[in-house]
Amino acid sequence: MRSQGKLYIVGIGPGAIEEMTIKARDALLTSDIIIGNKSYINLVRKLLDGKEIIESSMGKEVERARKALLLSKDNIVSIISGGDAHVYGMAGIVFEIAESMDDHFEIEVISGVSSVSASSSRIGAPLNNDFAVVSLSDLLTPWQMIEENLSAVASSNFCIALYNPKSQRRNENFKKSIEIIKRYRDADTPVGIIRNCSREDEAFVVTTLKEVLKFDDCVDMHTTVLIGNRESRIWKNRIITPRGYHRKYRI
Amino acid sequence: MRSQGKLYIVGIGPGAIEEMTIKARDALLTSDIIIGNKSYINLVRKLLDGKEIIESSMGKEVERARKALLLSKDNIVSIISGGDAHVYGMAGIVFEIAESMDDHFEIEVISGVSSVSASSSRIGAPLNNDFAVVSLSDLLTPWQMIEENLSAVASSNFCIALYNPKSQRRNENFKKSIEIIKRYRDADTPVGIIRNCSREDEAFVVTTLKEVLKFDDCVDMHTTVLIGNRESRIWKNRIITPRGYHRKYRI
Numbered sequence: 001m002r003s004q005g006k007l008y009i010v011g012i013g014p015g016a017i018e019e020m021t022i023k024a025r026d027a028l029l030t031s032d033i034i035i036g037n038k039s040y041i042n043l044v045r046k047l048l049d050g051k052e053i054i055e056s057s058m059g060k061e062v063e064r065a066r067k068a069l070l071l072s073k074d075n076i077v078s079i080i081s082g083g084d085a086h087v088y089g090m091a092g093i094v095f096e097i098a099e100s101m102d103d104h105f106e107i108e109v110i111s112g113v114s115s116v117s118a119s120s121s122r123i124g125a126p127l128n129n130d131f132a133v134v135s136l137s138d139l140l141t142p143w144q145m146i147e148e149n150l151s152a153v154a155s156s157n158f159c160i161a162l163y164n165p166k167s168q169r170r171n172e173n174f175k176k177s178i179e180i181i182k183r184y185r186d187a188d189t190p191v192g193i194i195r196n197c198s199r200e201d202e203a204f205v206v207t208t209l210k211e212v213l214k215f216d217d218c219v220d221m222h223t224t225v226l227i228g229n230r231e232s233r234i235w236k237n238r239i240i241t242p243r244g245y246h247r248k249y250r251i
Numbered sequence: 252m253r254s255q256g257k258l259y260i261v262g263i264g265p266g267a268i269e270e271m272t273i274k275a276r277d278a279l280l281t282s283d284i285i286i287g288n289k290s291y292i293n294l295v296r297k298l299l300d301g302k303e304i305i306e307s308s309m310g311k312e313v314e315r316a317r318k319a320l321l322l323s324k325d326n327i328v329s330i331i332s333g334g335d336a337h338v339y340g341m342a343g344i345v346f347e348i349a350e351s352m353d354d355h356f357e358i359e360v361i362s363g364v365s366s367v368s369a370s371s372s373r374i375g376a377p378l379n380n381d382f383a384v385v386s387l388s389d390l391l392t393p394w395q396m397i398e399e400n401l402s403a404v405a406s407s408n409f410c411i412a413l414y415n416p417k418s419q420r421r422n423e424n425f426k427k428s429i430e431i432i433k434r435y436r437d438a439d440t441p442v443g444i445i446r447n448c449s450r451e452d453e454a455f456v457v458t459t460l461k462e463v464l465k466f467d468d469c470v471d472m473h474t475t476v477l478i479g480n481r482e483s484r485i486w487k488n489r490i491i492t493p494r495g496y497h498r499k500y501r502i
Binding site: 011013014016017018019020021022023025026061062084085086087088089091092093094095096097099100109110111112113114117118120121122124125126127128129130131132133134135139140141142145146148149151152153155156157158235236238240241242243244245246247248249250251 | 265312338344346348351360368369376379383384390391402403491493494499502
C-alpha cells in the first residue's frame with residue numbers, strides 16, 4: 001500500500017505574507033506539520049494555527065531535511081525556505097537526503113519570489129538583463145570558487161546579485177568581493193543595497209562601486225547587494241538597466 | 252494638486268493564477284485599467300471582469316510602457332509582465348520611458364515568481380548554487396555580447412538558465428550556445444528542458460549536454476533550459492545541484 005503522506009518544499013517569498021504565492025499559502029494551510037528555521041516560521045506564523053510546528057535553527061539543515069522526509073511518509077508536511085526554495089534554499093538538501101535514503105517520497109517544490117526579485121523591485125529595474133547570483137558565504141563553498149565566479153561575471157556583462165554578503169564571522173568577504181568587481185567595472189557602476197527586504201525595518205541605499213564601502217555598516221546577512229552591468233545608470237535614487245530597446249527603438 | 256493615479260508593474264508569475272503572489276493578484280483586482288501583451292492578459296483574464304483591458308503585442312513594449320505611464324496620471328493601472336517584472340520583463344522599459352518623459356509618476360514594481368524559479372521547481376533542485384540567467388535573443392542584444400556572457404559563466408562554476416532559447420527567426424542560437432557551453436563543461440553535465448511551465452501542455456525533459464540537441468525540436472520560445480554546474484547530477488529524472496553540505500556534513 002502506498003503511504004498517504006507528502007512533502008512540500010515551500011518557498012515562502014521574501015517576508016510579508018502578501019508576497020507569498022497563493023499556492024505556497026495553500027500548501028501551508030493544508031499541511032499537518034510545518035518544519036523550518038525559526039526566523040522563517042515567524043514570518044508565516046499567523047497562517048499556522050492548529051498545526052504541529054517544528055522549529056529548527058541555522059546549521060541544522062541536514063537534520064531538518066531528514067526529519068521532514070521521514071515525517072512525510074505518513075503526514076502532509078511543509079518544509080519552508082525563505083525566498084525561493086532553490087536560491088540557496090532547502091530544495092537541494094532535501095533531494096540530496098532523499099537520494100541517500102534510497103526510498104520513495106512524494107515531494108513537490110513550490111516556488112517563491114526570491115530575494116533577487118523582491119529586492120530588485122524596491123530600486124527600479126537594476127537586473128533587467130542577463131544577471132548572475134553569487135553567494136559570498138564560504139561556509140559550504142571554498143572561497144577560491146566564489147572568487148572565480150565573481151571574476152567571471154564581473155569581467156563579462158552581467159548584473160550581479162550578492163547573497164549572504166556578510167556575517168559576524170565573515171565580515172571581510174563583502175569588501176574583498178567589491179575589490180574584485182572594481183577590477184572589471186567602472187567606479188560609477190550603480191550598486192543597490194537592500195536590507196530586510198519585505199520585513200520590518202526594510203531599507204535601501206542606491207550608490208556606486210566607488211562609494212559602496214562607505215555603507216559597509218549597512219550590510220549584514222539580511223542584505224542583498226545588486227550591482228548593475230556596464231550600461232546601468234542611476235535615475236532618481238533608482239537603478240535602470242536597459243534591456244536594449246534603445247538599440248532598436250526611439251525612447 | 253497631486254494626481255490620484257498609480258502604475259503597478261506586475262509580475263504575474265509563470266502562468267497559473269495560483270502561482271501569482273497575493274500582492275500581484277490584489278494589484279490587478281484594484282486596478283481600473285490592465286495593459287499587457289495579449290498572451291499574458293489571457294493567463295489572468297478571469298481576474299479582470301469589469302476592467303478596461305488594453306491588449307498589446309510583442310514588439311510594442313516601448314509604446315505600451317508610454318501608454319501605461321500616461322494613463323497612470325489619472326487612473327490605477329497595472330502593466331503586466333510574465334514571470335518576474337525584472338527578468339527580461341517590463342520594469343526596465345517603463346523606467347526608461349519615465350526617465351525620458353521627465354515627469355513625476357507613482358510607480359510600484361510587484362515581484363513575481365520568475366520562470367527560473369518555476370521551471371527549476373519541476374525538475375528537483377537544478378540551480379541550488381550560484382546561477383546565471385542568459386537570454387539567447389539577439390533582437391535587442393548583440394550576439395557577441397551573449398557569447399561573451401555564456402563563455403564566462405560556462406567556464407566558471409555557475410548553473411545556467413537559458414531564456415528565449417529559440418524562435419522561428421532565431422533557430423540556430425540554441426545550438427550555437429550548447430556548443431559554446433560544451434567547450435567548458437563535461438558531456439555528462441545535466442540539462443533540463445522545461446516547456447510551457449505552469450501552463451497547459453507543460454512538459455519537461457531531463458538529459459545531458461551530450462544528448463540535449465536530440466531534443467532540439469522540444470525547444471521553442473516558451474521553453475527554459477537549465478544547465479547544472481560541475482557538481483550537478485541526475486537522480487530519478489530530476490537534477491540535483493549540491494549546495495555544499497557534503498563538504499561539511501555526513502549526508
